[in-house]
Amino acid sequence: MTGKPVPPRSFQEIILRLMTYWGGKGCAVLQPYDMEVGAGTFHPATTLRSLGARPWAAAYVQPSRRPTDGRYGENPNRLQHYYQYQVLIKPSPPDLQALYLGSLQAIGIDMDLHDIRFVEDDWESPTLGAWGLGWEVWCDGMEVSQFTYFQQVGGHDCKPVSGELTYGLERLAMYVLGVDHVMDMPYNDPDSPTPLKYGDVFRQTEQEYSRWNFDQADTEMLLQHFKDAEAECQRILSAPELDKAGRRIVMAHPAYDQCIKASHLFNLLDARGVISVTERQAYIGRVRALAKQCADAFVTTEAGAAA
Amino acid sequence: MPDLLIELFSEEIPARMQARAREDLKKLVTDGLVEAGLTYATAGAFSTPRRLVLTVQGLSAESPALREERKGPKADAPAAAIEGFLRSTGLTRDQLELREDKKGAVLFAVVEKPGRRAPDIVAEVLERTIRTFPWPKSMRWGSGTLRWVRPLHSILCLLTDEGGAEVVPVTLDHLTAGNTTEGHRFMAPARIAVTSFDDYRAKLRRAFVMLDTAEREQAIWHxxxxxAFALGLEVVPDAGLLAEVAGLVEWPVVLMGAIGGEFLSLPPEVLQTSMREHQKFFSVRNPATGRIERFVTVANRETADHGETILAGNAKVLSARLSDARFFWENDLRTVQTVGLEGMAAGLAHVTFHNKLGSQADRILRIESLAREIAPLVGASPDLAAEAARVAKADLQSAMVNEFPELQGTMGSYYARAAGLPESVALACKAHYQPLGPSDEVPTDPVSVAVALADKIDTLTGFWAIDEKPTGSKDPFALRRAALGVIRLLLARDVRVALIQFIATRVAAHVGSQIGNVYGSKTVAAAAALSDIGQKNFAEKLLAQIDNKEYDAFAVISDFSADIAVRDIGPNLLSFFHDRLKVHLREQGIRHDVIDACLAMPGNDDLTLLVKRAEALSAFLKTDDGTNLLQGFKRANNILTQAEAKDGVEYSFGADPKFAETKEERALFTALETAQATIAPAMAQEDFAAAMAAMAALRAPIDAFFTAVQVNAENPVLRRNRLNMLHTIRTTCAQVADLTRIEG
Structure with missing residues (x-):
């Protein structure tokens, strides 16, 4: 960890540097999953691929939606739509901490001047039936990443164990770029012919989605969609394993798409305030049941088979 | 005598687990060594975020050879017996020795166990220790099956004596023990070879690792x-935070920064909580104003810019956090100013307290009526107590408490003052939760006491009514703490109340509303409700009364609720109070038999009276008069009890002095009369010490009586009269406590 890193100038430069860094460390640089999810963990490249014995290494940006966090674009660091950078390596390499620190260096954090700390933070996702042990990583008292060794996903023991890194990109970038309000953060190069700030790209959408999430989303429709997604997920999984041509094709991924959908619909309903405290647990339990069934199906497939 | 050094080097160990892990490592390894026949002089365990370390000094170099002899069956014993013996010793028949015994030839097994070298034993013990280490949570990593709190990277295991250092051959999966470790992750990451504990400790220090947690704590605090002192300020002591922070750093560097002026108007508890919970900062207070003005953060390294970048980053994060806190504070104040504290509490109607005990608003209504009832008993104004009860939990709906649950009550007091409520109401918002544990303060303001008692009694009677009692180590609703709280409040305020009446009424109300509200007026449904809340016996009785026709059941429900409360649930809850009281008194050095003797007296649901009795008896028994009382009583009681058992009657008719034969017997009559004349008024005033002194004075006449008089006289009239007199002694002396329960 020598040599002064060159500071990045924009949000996108930080993303590009992370892509280059993890690509250079052997990760497949994937693209975001094309569905609404609450966090990068939901991408099947993490949830499903952390199961089974096959080695895996992937890095990607995942747009993430948390409807309840919407603040109409006014809060300096709260957004209902934001980006996570996600790395998943299976089995977790022995030097994962060093690799991670290298990525901070790569985005311009000078290890000689900052105080990096690994502070206990065990991760649990009740909706995915998943848990792991690890830390939140602090840089000068600020949480910049989650670092987790997956122990269980969808109710299945992870063998081998995957190491998962999650960077909250906006927060991390604001810190690296020295910006106080997310909307003021340079999105592209400030010297480019069309300099754009984060707010130029997202302020209006934050307002629109905040209104829709909190006031307008049709709850009857969302409830129906939740039921539909749940039913479709179960239908897909209960289909015979052999297709019409006699091939064994277990449809774990299409089923999991429905599970993702149900999870996001639940988040929307939650933001609309129509789910009571007691119902909440029940909904989470229903999503978890889907996640578990998808995991059960995935581990019977080629990509998810145990050793 | 070699010294042993073990270092288990891993990724960051959670700070909160380190102290326990040090103890476990020390115990598991030293116990294992001793069990295998080694001895040692001293042992010490250390931890940093990345290492768990044990040093054992003066370890024996090998375990002694053991010769074990076991006597077996006789040589001519049945074959099965001999085979069993062979199995248990692992020997064959021809390996046994034959020895002549008084009873004939007996088989002996002689097993020689050679001594083992320390390294072999250490290797075995360490491997077992690592594989079975009791981490609260452990994990696997990579493709391995080993479990540790976080990935374990290297093992250093060294035995050092005058001849030099020897690596102990330990191998676990992919790890092989060596003689190297690493320094500080950033300041000295190279691997270091060491030769002994002293060498290890010194080299680590040069590599920016302070091994001893206590030393790190001292360094940080110093x-x-x-x-702070240099600026005329003081650090707010926080031992828990200090221990945690010391477990997060290997090389503590203390940095102090200022809190932005715009945040200084926040309540100090808010600043402190936000800084401690989110940032693990210490608060720095101005002793003149009591305000929190600065923060202390502890970094894990030195930097070329003397921590300037680190401090700036921390200050920025703090600013963001405090902006949130200020937002909550201002929002809450606005709410209070527009709709008042009761307005803030309105939303509690939609917050479930417990699904069988209704919403928080229902609960508050109950506490209000109870507080009103209790107020006169503790010298509080019923109206103020009721008002305090209505608003005491309003802050559960505040943005601040939503963010920092630990500020519940504290914020309520601030908001009550902001709403212009009376000071005793504001105080009660915080104090009604107290005492929070055995060492927490008991509130003194009468309004606070009334609400605190009402809150806890409502909780206890409610959970008892729905049969959610603590079992074993499970007490999810902290009912033991609530009961102890009630006890301490009653005692501190000298409150006199017959608890059984009090709790029975509340239990009946809980049961009644449980059944009535939820299940309406149908008896069958009510019976189902009873069954639902764990009262199957009563449900069956109720059903039996229905006689196959359903009728309006409110009267029945009400009767049943009262019946259950008085005969079953109430007494059960009272005995729970008694159990907590016993624990409480035992901690104050009052023996269990003394407590039992007082519990056996009537009126034991008046806890204040009960404790008064127990304290008086406990103190009295430590005096000579205490011995006199006990001996006099026991002598009279033993003879009486034997006679009563033999005759099958109770001699409670009262004795007649005209049958007294000797002067000793007459003297005893007189003494009893004199004693009773003192005892009766003393008992009326609850002056138990004076009453017991008068009882103790009976010992001399009792002794003289027994020396001079034969109780079991041949004349049945005399005998009966004397036994009746002993009975008078028994009842006279047992007015303060049931002395038959006193041991010794």
Whole structure:
């Protein structure tokens, strides 16, 4: 960890540097999953691929939606739509901490001047039936990443164990770029012919989605969609394993798409305030049941088979 | 005598687990060594975020050879017996020795166990220790099956004596023990070879690792207080935070920064909580104003810019956090100013307290009526107590408490003052939760006491009514703490109340509303409700009364609720109070038999009276008069009890002095009369010490009586009269406590 890193100038430069860094460390640089999810963990490249014995290494940006966090674009660091950078390596390499620190260096954090700390933070996702042990990583008292060794996903023991890194990109970038309000953060190069700030790209959408999430989303429709997604997920999984041509094709991924959908619909309903405290647990339990069934199906497939 | 050094080097160990892990490592390894026949002089365990270390000094170099002899069956014993013996010793028949015994030839097994070298034993013990280490949570990593709190990277295991250092051959999966470790992750990451514990400790220090947690704590506290002192400020002590922070760093560097002026108007508890919970900062207070003005953060490294970048980053994060806190504070104040504290509490109607005990608003209504009832008993105004009860939990709906649950009550007091409520109401918002544990303060303001008692009694009677009692180590609703709280409040305020009446009424109300509200007026449904809340016996009785026709059941429900409360649930809850009281009194040095003797007296649901009795008896028994009382009583009681058992009657008719034969017997009559004349008024005033002194004075006449008089006289009239007199002694002396329960 020598040599002064060159500071990045924009949000996108930080993303590009992370892509280059993890690509250079052997990760497949994937693209975001094309569905609404609450966090990068939901991408099947993490949830499903952390199961089974096959080695895996992937890095990607995942747009993430948390409807309840919407603040109409006014809060300096709260957004209902934001980006996570996600790395998943299976089995977790022995030097994962060093690799991670290298990525901070790569985005311009000078290890000689900052105080990096690994502070206990065990991760649990009740909706995915998943848990792991690890830390939140602090840089000068600020949480910049989650670092987790997956122990269980969808109710299945992870063998081998995957190491998962999650960077909250906006927060991390604001810190690296020295910006106080997310909307003021340079999105592209400030010297480019069309300099754009984060707010130029997202302020209006934050307002629109905040209104829709909190006031307008049709709850009857969302409830129906939740039921539909749940039913479709179960239908897909209960289909015979052999297709019409006699091939064994277990449809774990299409089923999991429905599970993702149900999870996001639940988040929307939650933001609309129509789910009571007691119902909440029940909904989470229903999503978890889907996640578990998808995991059960995935581990019977080629990509998810145990050793 | 070699010394042993073990270091288990891993990724960051959670701070909160380190102290326990040090103890476990020390115990597991030293116990294992001793069990295998080694001895040692001293042992010490250390931890940093990345290492768990044990040093054992003066370890024996090998375990002694053991010769074990076991006597077996006789040589001519049945074959099965001999085979069993062979199995248990692992020997064959021809390996046994034959020895002549008084009873004939007996088989002996002689097993020689050679001594083992320390390294072999250490290797075995360490491997077992690592594989079975009791981490609260452990994990696997990579493709391995080993479990540790976080990935374990290297093992250093060294035996050092005058001849030099020897690596102990330990191998676990992919790890092989060596003689190297690493320094500070950033400041000295190279691997270091060491030869002994002293060498290890010194080299680590050069590599920016302070091995001893206590030393790190001292360094942090010293630097923090020195820096604060230089500015005329003081660091708010927080031992828990200090221990945690010391477990997060290997090389503590204390940095102090200022809190933005715009945040200084926040309540100090808010600043402190936000800084401690989110940032693990210490608060630095201005002793003149009591305000929190600065923070102390502890970094894990030195930097070329003397921590300037680190401090700036921390200050920025703090600013963001405090902006949130200020937003909550201002929002809450606005709410209070527009709709008042009761307005803030309105939303509690939609917050479930417990699904069988209704919403928080229902609960508050109950506490209000109870507080009103209790107020006169504790010298509080019923109206103020009721008002305090209505608003005491309003802050559960505040943005601040939503963010920092630990500020519940504290914020309520601030908001009550902001709403212009009376000071005793504001105080009660915080104090009604107290005492929070055995060492927490008991509130003194009468309004606070009334609400605190009402809150806890409502909780206890409610959970008892729905049969959610603590079992074993499970007490999810902290009912033991609530009961102890009630006890301490009653005692501190000298409150006199017959608890059974009190709790029975509340239990009946809980049961009644449980059944009535939820299940309406149908008896069958009510019976189902009873069954639902764990009262199957009563449900069956109720059903039996229905006689196959359903009728309006409110009267029945009400009767049943009262019946259950008085005969079953109430007494059960009272005995729970008694159990907590026993624990409480035992901690104050009052023996269990003394408590039992007082519990056996009527009126034991008046806890204040009960404790008065127990304290008086406990103190009295430590005096000579205490011995006199006990001996006099026991002598009379033993003879009486034997006679009563033999005759099958109770001699409670009262004795007649005209049958007294000797002067000793007459003297005893007189003494009893004199004693009773003192005892009766003393008992009326609850002056138990004076009453017991008068009882103790009976010992001399009792002794003289027994020396001079034969109780079991041949004349049945005399005998009966004397036994009746002993009975008078028994009842006279047992007015304060049931002395038959006193041991010794």
């Amino acid at each position: 630097d923090a207080t020195t820096q």
